[in-house]
Amino acid sequence: MRRTVSAALLAFAVVGATAPTAQADEPGTPASVEDTAQFAGIAEAYLQKRAEAVTALSAELPPSAPADVSPDLAEVLEADFAALAEQGRVLEGVNGGYSSAEVDLLVDQATVSGNTATVEVTEDTKLHYPDPQPGEPAYEEYSLPHTLTYTKAVDGTWDLTSDLARVDWTGPAPTTQLTQPVDVPAPDSEVEGDKAAPALTENDGLDPPTEEPDPTSGYNYNTMASYADRYWKRGNSDYRVYGNDCTNFISQAMRAGGWGTTSGSAMSRKDNSKWFYASFTWTTSYTWAGAENWYWFASKHSKRTKILNNVWHMGKADVLQADWKRDGIIDHSMIVTTRTSNEVYLTYHTPSTHNKKLSTIVAQYPRAWWYAHRT
Numbered sequence: 001m002r003r004t005v006s007a008a009l010l011a012f013a014v015v016g017a018t019a020p021t022a023q024a025d026e027p028g029t030p031a032s033v034e035d036t037a038q039f040a041g042i043a044e045a046y047l048q049k050r051a052e053a054v055t056a057l058s059a060e061l062p063p064s065a066p067a068d069v070s071p072d073l074a075e076v077l078e079a080d081f082a083a084l085a086e087q088g089r090v091l092e093g094v095n096g097g098y099s100s101a102e103v104d105l106l107v108d109q110a111t112v113s114g115n116t117a118t119v120e121v122t123e124d125t126k127l128h129y130p131d132p133q134p135g136e137p138a139y140e141e142y143s144l145p146h147t148l149t150y151t152k153a154v155d156g157t158w159d160l161t162s163d164l165a166r167v168d169w170t171g172p173a174p175t176t177q178l179t180q181p182v183d184v185p186a187p188d189s190e191v192e193g194d195k196a197a198p199a200l201t202e203n204d205g206l207d208p209p210t211e212e213p214d215p216t217s218g219y220n221y222n223t224m225a226s227y228a229d230r231y232w233k234r235g236n237s238d239y240r241v242y243g244n245d246c247t248n249f250i251s252q253a254m255r256a257g258g259w260g261t262t263s264g265s266a267m268s269r270k271d272n273s274k275w276f277y278a279s280f281t282w283t284t285s286y287t288w289a290g291a292e293n294w295y296w297f298a299s300k301h302s303k304r305t306k307i308l309n310n311v312w313h314m315g316k317a318d319v320l321q322a323d324w325k326r327d328g329i330i331d332h333s334m335i336v337t338t339r340t341s342n343e344v345y346l347t348y349h350t351p352s353t354h355n356k357k358l359s360t361i362v363a364q365y366p367r368a369w370w371y372a373h374r375t
Helices: 033-052 071-095 221-231 246-256 291-301 358-364
Strands: 100-113 116-128 139-152 158-165 306-308 319-323 332-339 344-348 352-357 369-374
Touching: 033 071, 033 100, 033 116, 033 139, 033 158, 071 158, 071 358, 221 246, 221 332, 246 291, 246 332, 246 344, 291 319, 291 332, 291 369, 332 352, 344 358, 352 358
Parallel strands: none
Antiparallel strands: 100 116, 116 139, 139 158, 139 352, 306 369, 319 332, 319 369, 332 344, 344 352
16 A cells, blocks of 8 residues: 655755765775775675665664775764665555665776785675565665775775765666755757646556557557666667766667657757657757657657656656756656556666656656656
């Protein structure tokens, strides 16, 4: 049974982020195999504890800071873990929350300069849903790069001193990160007028729409969703990656499912009635990778989407957009990859996230304006 979550209950979602410490000025040398193994072990133990903090495993008592971290970082992590545990309790009341966490870690690079080490890792985490039914995703997953800093102690061992996630996410932050999406610059294109009213977020209990392709549209919605399932973590090499990659990812999925590009050139790339991809950013339309611009092309100029008045009316391959600050500029785009009788699962880039529950996102960002597109 869902319950409404107030902004006050979720105020913890903007505090407690771990901060980086100063990096060594001199370039580092590659770390030894032994040191790299120690870095990986410390990082994996820390990130596993961080992920578990939001699950039912920490419902009674949040995990303590892991071993092999500096005193300053340990103090920050104690506060972080307590906030994540509270978030987990709130989400348990919303939709059941998470039952367990599973973290895999890849060390991309490790360098040492004096008594300081800088380690680049990629975290792949699965947050398991309790009691998934047939046809429902078993977990939410995300992939997140980190820059970790370590300091060597007098006994020759290493302590983790800071963690900096290497993504400025414009979408909902990974559930284990206590930050807000970053601001998105306003698009450099003509003013298009007033948008449709933001979609309602209360589940009115209506049956979900059909997920079968509409033979009259020429679009294949299963193909759109399958594209997102395939490329949510590692992008399609046929396309470049943008710093804010969410709408680029959505455009790729729409194109895979049958959306045709329009004509266009560098001279018309700011025109929201054009939608095209080319070899360079300066020959690609703003509507391809800009969330605000995509809204106007999809819903107004091409009428390829229909604006829904309730986010819970979305089906597979529909698109949800968010205006985090209610300033009239859309910041982020997501695609529905799975729809069940009582839940919608969303997938997006920046950060790379797969099958996150709509009920979780709405609960975490209660002040956002939402624009739901029937594709």
